[in-house]
Amino acid sequence: MEILYNEIPAGVGSKGKIRLTGEDERKLLLNGARWAVERGYGAVSDLERIESGGCIEGANPDVISQKAYERGRAQQGTLGSGNHFLEIQHVDEIYDKNAADEMGLFHGQITIMIHTGSRGFGHQVCTDFLEVMEKAAVKYRIDLPDKELACAPFNSPEAQDYLAAMRAAANYAWANRQCITHWIRETFQRVFMASPRDLGISLIYDVAHNIAKIEEHTVRGKKMKLIVHRKGATRAFPPGHPELPDIYKRIGQPVLIPGDMGRASFVLLGTEKAMAETFGSTCHGAGRVMSRHQAIRQAKGRSIWREMEDMGIIVRSAGRGTLAEEMPEAYKDISNVVDVTHNAGISKKVARLRPLGVVKG
Amino acid sequence: MSIERLKRIDENRLEIPKDYKLGMRTNGIIFVDSVLENTLESGSIEQVANVATLPGIIGPSMAMPDIHTGYGFAIGGVAAFDLKEGIISPGGVGYDIN
Numbered sequence: 001m002e003i004l005y006n007e008i009p010a011g012v013g014s015k016g017k018i019r020l021t022g023e024d025e026r027k028l029l030l031n032g033a034r035w036a037v038e039r040g041y042g043a044v045s046d047l048e049r050i051e052s053g054g055c056i057e058g059a060n061p062d063v064i065s066q067k068a069y070e071r072g073r074a075q076q077g078t079l080g081s082g083n084h085f086l087e088i089q090h091v092d093e094i095y096d097k098n099a100a101d102e103m104g105l106f107h108g109q110i111t112i113m114i115h116t117g118s119r120g121f122g123h124q125v126c127t128d129f130l131e132v133m134e135k136a137a138v139k140y141r142i143d144l145p146d147k148e149l150a151c152a153p154f155n156s157p158e159a160q161d162y163l164a165a166m167r168a169a170a171n172y173a174w175a176n177r178q179c180i181t182h183w184i185r186e187t188f189q190r191v192f193m194a195s196p197r198d199l200g201i202s203l204i205y206d207v208a209h210n211i212a213k214i215e216e217h218t219v220r221g222k223k224m225k226l227i228v229h230r231k232g233a234t235r236a237f238p239p240g241h242p243e244l245p246d247i248y249k250r251i252g253q254p255v256l257i258p259g260d261m262g263r264a265s266f267v268l269l270g271t272e273k274a275m276a277e278t279f280g281s282t283c284h285g286a287g288r289v290m291s292r293h294q295a296i297r298q299a300k301g302r303s304i305w306r307e308m309e310d311m312g313i314i315v316r317s318a319g320r321g322t323l324a325e326e327m328p329e330a331y332k333d334i335s336n337v338v339d340v341t342h343n344a345g346i347s348k349k350v351a352r353l354r355p356l357g358v359v360k361g
Numbered sequence: 362m363s364i365e366r367l368k369r370i371d372e373n374r375l376e377i378p379k380d381y382k383l384g385m386r387t388n389g390i391i392f393v394d395s396v397l398e399n400t401l402e403s404g405s406i407e408q409v410a411n412v413a414t415l416p417g418i419i420g421p422s423m424a425m426p427d428i429h430t431g432y433g434f435a436i437g438g439v440a441a442f443d444l445k446e447g448i449i450s451p452g453g454v455g456y457d458i459n
Contacts, residue, residue, distance in 0.1 A: 082457075096376045129394030142448065145384060145411045148433030151450035152440065154417070159449045166451070166458055173459030208459045212449060217441065219419055225444055226419055229453030232436035233425050278423055281439045283392075287427030289400050332400055332427060337430040340394050344373035 001088070001357040003315045007187050008086060008180055009078040010361040011318030016077035018179065024046070024062040025072055029102075032171030033206075041077075042185075042203075045303040046178065048245040050206040050254075051235060052350035056213070060164035065128045070163075072121030072172060076290045077179035081322055081361030083285070084116040085258070089265060089353035096350045099269055101253045103204050105351050113176050113265055113353065114183055115258040117210065121326055122169035129162040154227055163212070163227075170211055174285065204267070205254035209234045209284035217279050228279045236270030238280040255347050258340060259286050261360065262311060262328030265353045266338045273345035282347035283338065286331035293340040298326035308358070326360060367391070377410050377422075384414040388458060389422045397426050408435040415440070416445025431455060 021030065028035045033054025037044055047053050079086055091109045094100045105111070118125075136152035136159075137144055144150070180185040181203060185196040192199060212229045219226075237244055237253040243275040244253050263286070274280050288318050289297065304323040308315045317323050341347045365429055368376045370390070375398065377389030389409040393401060405428050412434055413422035419441045430438035433452030 054454055085369070091396060118458045123456045126454070126456045133451055142416060143384070143414075145382070145389035146408075148431060148452050149411060149415065149450060150433070150452060151415065151448040152445050154447050154449050162450060162451060166454060169458035185385065210455045210457050211459055212454050214444070224419070226441040227444060227447060227449055228441045229434070229450065231434050231438045231453055232427065233439045233457045247379050278392075278425075278439055278443045279420065281423075281425070283427045283437065285427050287374050287429050287437060289429075332397065336394070337426045340392055340397060343394070344392055346392070350456055361414075 001316050001359065003187055003191060004086060004184065005316035005359050007183050010080070012081040012361065014078045014080060014318065014361065015074040018076045020073050022069070025069060028076065028175050029059050029061045029064065029168035029171055029190060031055050032174040032179040036175045038180070041179045043279050046181065046203045048247070049203045050174060050275055050343055051059060051208055054178060054206065056167045056170050059168035059171050061168060063161040063165045063268065063272055064168060065124065067122035067249055068121055068128065071124050072119070073120040075121065076172070077183070078176070079116050079180065079359065079361055080119050081318065083212040083326060085261065085361055087113045087261070088357040089113060089355050091351050092352070092354045093352040096348060097237040097256070097349045103269065103350065104252050105204070107118055111303070111353050113256065114180050114257060116180070118173040119176065121172045125165045125169045129165060133162065134160050162282060163350035166212060166317065170208060173208070174206065174207070197288060202247045205256060207234055207254070207256055217275070226279065230281055233281045233283045234284045235280055236268070236271040236274040237280045238270050238275050257283060257285060257334065259334035260328040260331040261315065261326060261355055261358045262308060262313065263334055266334065266349065267349055267351040267353065268338065268341070268347040271345055271348055274347060278346050286334040286337055288330055289332050290330040291327040295320065295327055295330040296324045313355050314357040315360060316358070319361070335344050366408065367406070369452060373394055377406065377413070382410045382414070385410060387413050387418055387421050389413050391424045391428060392426045393428070401428070404428050404430040405435040408433065409438065412438065412440050414459070415450070417443040417445070419443050419447070
């Protein structure tokens, strides 16, 4: 854990080993994880196991603010803070043996989960375009019950620019996780003195959970293209869906649900029912029950680090504040959350992963 | 405005009826069972209802069981919009893109 913590930068505003030139950053925004693989981070075979192949078409580097470029320059290949993490886990329960076999998951196996996104770059894109959209909503006379719903008609220039900028941020996130994946493999290779192939460190899947995408769905028997917003929701496409790679065509799309650092995370599968009822979507995590401030108040006088250690979970964190914010009881019980999606049929449980070691920002 | 006005569809889903709030173009659906129902914040219910008022929304305004209050749209939210009549909103994706 110590070595991973040293190898993969974490914490608010953490800077990575990669320094992007302006030209590099533009290429990265256009090509996502493909950029990372071309630079030697990971393998081409990883790409088919990433949603949209790790690169969504239609990103436009020309609609990105200078401020976003600056924030993005040094943060590629970093974990960040908040609920983001890197976890070493073990598979402690298999619910669907057949699907687990297809994914290469088995009881007692060690897994590594990365939860991070587009870092300060994406945050800046959102900030920039909320300002644009507030004006656009007035311009296009959209009656909003809450100013925070600021939006623009899909075909307006404002909307198309946001879509192109958001896609660039999505690509930034896919590249970011791909770089981290590569360094994790390197670290394991060094520590265990064996190749990633011998160690069996292959990617199961990489999936987004804060994104808007144009997708085809069937609405009242009619096929329609829609712009699906998922905010804290994960795509959960069923077996046979044309967007899935061949390896997952039979079982459906793997869905990764990162939990809080003390309880568990889950691997699920997308279903036909999700396609019919939720535009192919399911949950994304445990979901907070306490605000960050509440959690910090509750953690006063406690050592969350020690409590985790007593549970047998090694934690390395850049700041005490993050640990307090992220303590397990600040979240709903992930098992309840996942059970609802499983029982409602919008995703299917495959495996439960228990944390062994956590790197937090 | 409160949780009493929601209707339980089945053991995993609550409905926000279309008449819950003025301007709703469709209903809302929150995926929660009776256990997670106790963790529902009134602010996040309002947010799911608010999204149902947006132009061009297709199908219900939905929220997953990990729902909690976010910027404009609830975290855990799913909403689809028509490409001709609908909108796109940064709040529907959030700050932590991807």
